[in-house]
Amino acid sequence: MSKSLNLLIGAGLAVSVLSGPVLAGQMGLGRPAMPEEIAAWDMTVLPDGTGLRPGSGDVLTGEEVFGEKCASCHGEFAEGIDSWPVLAGGQGTLTDRRPVKTIGSYWPHLSTVWDYVHRSMPFGGAQTVTVDETYAITAYLLYSNGLVEDDFVLSDQNFAEVSLPNEGGFYPDDRPDREYPMFRTEPCMANCGAPVKVTKRAIDLRVTPTDPDGRPAGTLPDLMILASAAAAPSAEPAAAMEAAAPAAQASQAIDPNLIADGEKVFKKCAACHKVGEGAKNGTGPQLNAIVGRTIGGVEGYKYSKTLVGMGEEGKVWDEAALDGFLEKPKSYAKGTKMSFAGLKKESDRAALIAYLSTLTE
Amino acid sequence: MTDDTPNATTRRGFLRGTAAVAGAGLAAASAARAATPDPLITEVQSYASGFGDPVDAAPYGMPIEFEKHVVRRNVEWLTESPVSSINFTPIHALEGTITPQGCAFERHHSGAIEMSKSDYRLMINGLVDQPLVFTFEDLLRFPRTMTTAFLECAANGGMEWGGAQLEGCQFTQGMIHNMEYTGVPLRLLLEEAGVQTAGKWVYAEGHDASSNGRSIPLEKALDDVMVAFFANGEALRKEHGYPVRLVVPGWEGNMWVKWLRRISVYDQPVDSREETSKYTDLMSDGQARKWTWIMDAKSVITSPSPQAPIRHGKGPLVITGLAWSGNGRIERVDVTTDGGVSWQPARITGDAKSKALTRFHLDIDWDGSELMLQSRAVDETGYVQPTKDALRAVRGLNTVYHNNGIQTWWVKADGEVENVEVA
Numbered sequence: 106m107s108k109s110l111n112l113l114i115g116a117g118l119a120v121s122v123l124s125g126p127v128l129a130g131q132m133g134l135g136r137p138a139m140p141e142e143i144a145a146w147d148m149t150v151l152p153d154g155t156g157l158r159p160g161s162g163d164v165l166t167g168e169e170v171f172g173e174k175c176a177s178c179h180g181e182f183a184e185g186i187d188s189w190p191v192l193a194g195g196q197g198t199l200t201d202r203r204p205v206k207t208i209g210s211y212w213p214h215l216s217t218v219w220d221y222v223h224r225s226m227p228f229g230g231a232q233t234v235t236v237d238e239t240y241a242i243t244a245y246l247l248y249s250n251g252l253v254e255d256d257f258v259l260s261d262q263n264f265a266e267v268s269l270p271n272e273g274g275f276y277p278d279d280r281p282d283r284e285y286p287m288f289r290t291e292p293c294m295a296n297c298g299a300p301v302k303v304t305k306r307a308i309d310l311r312v313t314p315t316d317p318d319g320r321p322a323g324t325l326p327d328l329m330i331l332a333s334a335a336a337a338p339s340a341e342p343a344a345a346m347e348a349a350a351p352a353a354q355a356s357q358a359i360d361p362n363l364i365a366d367g368e369k370v371f372k373k374c375a376a377c378h379k380v381g382e383g384a385k386n387g388t389g390p391q392l393n394a395i396v397g398r399t400i401g402g403v404e405g406y407k408y409s410k411t412l413v414g415m416g417e418e419g420k421v422w423d424e425a426a427l428d429g430f431l432e433k434p435k436s437y438a439k440g441t442k443m444s445f446a447g448l449k450k451e452s453d454r455a456a457l458i459a460y461l462s463t464l465t466e
Numbered sequence: 467m468t469d470d471t472p473n474a475t476t477r478r479g480f481l482r483g484t485a486a487v488a489g490a491g492l493a494a495a496s497a498a499r500a501a502t503p504d505p506l507i508t509e510v511q512s513y514a515s516g517f518g519d520p521v522d523a524a525p526y527g528m529p530i531e532f533e534k535h536v537v538r539r540n541v542e543w544l545t546e547s548p549v550s551s552i553n554f555t556p557i558h559a560l561e562g563t564i565t566p567q568g569c570a571f572e573r574h575h576s577g578a579i580e581m582s583k584s585d586y587r588l589m590i591n592g593l594v595d596q597p598l599v600f601t602f603e604d605l606l607r608f609p610r611t612m613t614t615a616f617l618e619c620a621a622n623g624g625m626e627w628g629g630a631q632l633e634g635c636q637f638t639q640g641m642i643h644n645m646e647y648t649g650v651p652l653r654l655l656l657e658e659a660g661v662q663t664a665g666k667w668v669y670a671e672g673h674d675a676s677s678n679g680r681s682i683p684l685e686k687a688l689d690d691v692m693v694a695f696f697a698n699g700e701a702l703r704k705e706h707g708y709p710v711r712l713v714v715p716g717w718e719g720n721m722w723v724k725w726l727r728r729i730s731v732y733d734q735p736v737d738s739r740e741e742t743s744k745y746t747d748l749m750s751d752g753q754a755r756k757w758t759w760i761m762d763a764k765s766v767i768t769s770p771s772p773q774a775p776i777r778h779g780k781g782p783l784v785i786t787g788l789a790w791s792g793n794g795r796i797e798r799v800d801v802t803t804d805g806g807v808s809w810q811p812a813r814i815t816g817d818a819k820s821k822a823l824t825r826f827h828l829d830i831d832w833d834g835s836e837l838m839l840q841s842r843a844v845d846e847t848g849y850v851q852p853t854k855d856a857l858r859a860v861r862g863l864n865t866v867y868h869n870n871g872i873q874t875w876w877v878k879a880d881g882e883v884e885n886v887e888v889a
Contacts, residue, residue, distance in 0.1 A: 119804050131657070131658070132607070132608060132654070133559060133603050134600065134604045134607055134658060135590075135599060135600040135658060135659075136598065136599055137599070138590075138591055138598055138599045139595065139596060140597065142589065142599065143589070143591050143597055146589055146727065147589075147591055147592075147728065147730060148677065149669060149671075149736055149738075151736055152734065152736075152737050153734070155672035160723050161744045168844050170792035170876070176547075184639075187546055188545070189546055190547045190856050192795065194672055194707075194853075199748060199752035199864075200750065200751065200752040201866075202863065204748060204752075204864055206743065206748070208743075210741075210746075211743060211754075212742055213704075213742050214741050214742065216737070217737055217738060217739050217743065220617070220738065220739070221739040224677050224679075225576070225675055225677050225739075228576070229549075229675075231576070231675035231676075231677075234677070246531055274745060274752070274753055274754055275742070275753070275754050275755070275756040276753060276754075276755065276756070277755075277756060278755050278756070278757045278758045278759070278760075280753065280755075280758065280760070280762070283859055283860065284762075284852075285847075285849060287851050287852075287856075287860075288849050288850050288851075288856070289847065289848040289849050289850070290848075290850065291850075292800065292807065292809070292842065292844070292850045293809070294800070294809045294810075295808045295809070295810065296807065296808065297807050297809070298806065299807075300805065300807060300870075301804075301805035301807070301838055301888040302808060302888060303627075303886045303887070303888055303889060304886075304887050304888060304889045305629040305630045305633055305877060305883035305886060305887035306630060306876075306884055306885075306887075307630040307631050307633050307772075307884065308633060308884055309632055309793060309884065312631060312632065313541070313632045313633040313634065313637060314539060314540075314541060314542070314544065314637075320773075321624055321633040321634040321637075321773050322538070323535050323539055323540050323558070323559070323636055323771045323773050324535070324536070324634075324772075324775070325535065325774050325775075326532075326535065326750055327777050328777070329646060329777060329778075331506075336811055340713050348666075372548045372549070373548075373577070375547060375548060376546055376547030376548065376549070377606060379515065391621065402808075423810070427693060431607070450886075456495060461523075463695050465641065
């Protein structure tokens with residue numbers, strides 16, 4: 106309530122300012138930005154440290170916070186899990202065929218690390234890292250790259266003293282000097298060389314998404330085949346429907362549209378949670394048969410103490426538990442490793458739970 | 467598609483017709499089948515007798531079901547998460563130059579956010595005389611301009627840098643779209659706040675969790691950068707930054723900040739994550755190019771291509787494609803059918819606008835033999851689109867971004883098309 110009152114007062118002030126000749130421009134549009142608003146939105150830190158907020162953090166605290174908020178994707182040692190970014194190591198690899206571009210090997214400025222962690226991390230929960238935690242995480246990342254000792258404390262006071270190894274590794278675009286003169290020449294039109302040979306075929310790699318008929322996904326339909334023939338019933342779809350029948354029975358009471366909506370919502374979860382046949386634990390546990398499962402109940406997945414505790418109390422992922430957890434994971438299960446901010450919309454949660462209920466072992 | 471549809475009788479007629487055709491061999495050219503009267507002509511079709519859809523059947527229309535393959539597609543193994551990922555425009559199935567918003571490729575760093583016009587705010591601060599906040603309504607009161615511009619991701623073609631990898635120009639060159647934008651020149655908003663003489667750079671960031679901040683030299687910001695809120699005549703789509711995005715003609719797509727939240731004026735570039743750790747070009751000596759904003763001249767044949775094989779047999783064949791340059795207008799496009807031994811100029815169809823997609827066509831009489839199809843764009847600065855080999859000779863194998871090299875399609879005698887690398 107008081108927040109909206111403040112806004113109204115602010116708006117009132119702005120109107121009175123607008124009527125005066127304060128503005129620099131000719132149109133008289135917009136209103137002055139208030140210092141509190143600038144402080145809230147302008148979080149940018151420049152390479153020279155301009156914009157840093159007062160505070161500090163040490164390596165050991167950073168290790169703890171990193172383990173809690175970052176390690177589920179970046180790994181305990183910032184080594185990167187699956188294809189998530191590797192943040193440490195890689196020094197001396199920039200000329201390799203597979204360079205490892207990390208904070209220690211590639212990034213030019215420490216300001217970029219601080220700015221990005223504070224503004225946009227963790228993934229799915231941006232702007233939840235405090236200023237001191239940001240210093241601590243940044244200090245830990247320096248440590249994991251072998252750039253400081255484990256007793257190092259980073260603060261706004263000593264920030265400018267730290268430089269990254271690859272600070273001098275970048276130069277402005279030189280295509281206009283180095284490439285344009287070479288490519289701004291009249292090209293050959295005839296007898297331009299010997300006949301060419303195929304040296305590589307994409308088809309050999311088999312990494313392109315395909316349509317059910319095996320062709321590259323999205324291949325244009327053959328217009329020589331009449332639309333009515335393409336739509337003619339064949340034995341295959343019927344067989345597929347029969348095979349799908351048991352799964353359909355298990356969720357027969359649920360609106361298929363709701364399930365379809367839930368499958369869309371699930372895309373937000375799919376980065377960390379695998380489902381379907383042979384689903385394995387990833388950043389998060391696999392979710393087959395999640396509805397009705399004991400909390401913290403997938404073997405081989407290292408849960409937070411909180412979820413393990415809930416499971417030991419005999420709690421299961423019923424609809425109410427899932428709804429509460431999905432709305433605000435960190436409130437429902439304080440200490441959970443899941444960095445996802447939550448689904449605010451009740452309809453999204455309902456759809457997602459409907460979808461999850463269709464997943465069997 | 468069941469028998470209780472009103473046109474079931476006619477549909478059975480269709481099926482009989484098809485069976486007859488199938489017996490004669492589906493692949494045969496239409497002329498070969500003219501011996502049997504075409505039931506599509508000789509029988510009265512339901513649509514020629516009854517009603518079609520009433521008005522308002524679709525208050526906002528979608529393409530007809532027969533075009534359902536013309537959609538954005540992604541390549542799942544490319545990224546870990548679909549909210550920080552990319553998909554591809556189906557350029558193999560489109561014509562002309564304007565990309566419909568609904569199938570124009572998406573790149574999000576933290577998902578496409580939902581923001582209303584009434585909740586929208588844009589802040590201008592930093593080295594300005596008066597930091598300002600604009601509402602969407604405020605933006606609507608500034609004088610507007612229009613521009614048509616291509617947006618190409620710096621990584622378009624990046625997977626092809628080491629060699630032919632994906633089957634289809636949607637996947638190899640589809641991180642591009644071209645729209646007609648309406649909005650306010652950024653210059654007017656900056657003038658409203660009053661840029662101080664120390665200001666040399668602007669930094670643009672979005673409302674989404676990634677913020678995706680990018681630094682732009684003030685010179686460019688005052689030149690042709692637009693704060694846009696209409697695309698192709700309608701509001702921006704959510705996935706393209708509704709309600710407001712930045713348009714930075716000719717420059718890499720990552721700089722076209724969506725859900726634009728703040729423009730700040732600085733005396734130096736921010737060197738954000740998106741312009742240091744990403745979107746820089748690592749050269750073979752271990753040094754990296756930064757500020758590689760301009761997308762150099764490039765072209766690609768969109769059909770025939772692996773997802774658009776030739777099915778009509780030999781004879782007249784339309785070769786069609788797209789060309790563009792971040793340095794200005796497309797002057798000419800050359801096409802080769804023999805892998806670059808000989809070239810002929812294609813026809814530029816329609817207007818060649820600066821920093822916008824340009825359509826080219828070449829009509830040939832295909833003799834049914836194998837082709838090695840390539841196109842080569844030449845822009846108004848005289849820059850000629852290079853081969854991948856020529857680019858790799860300068861840059862090495864580790865610069866994944868800014869691959870504007872020539873694309874090769876191997877057309878087989880049966881009309882199937884493959885993505886190949888040639889030497």
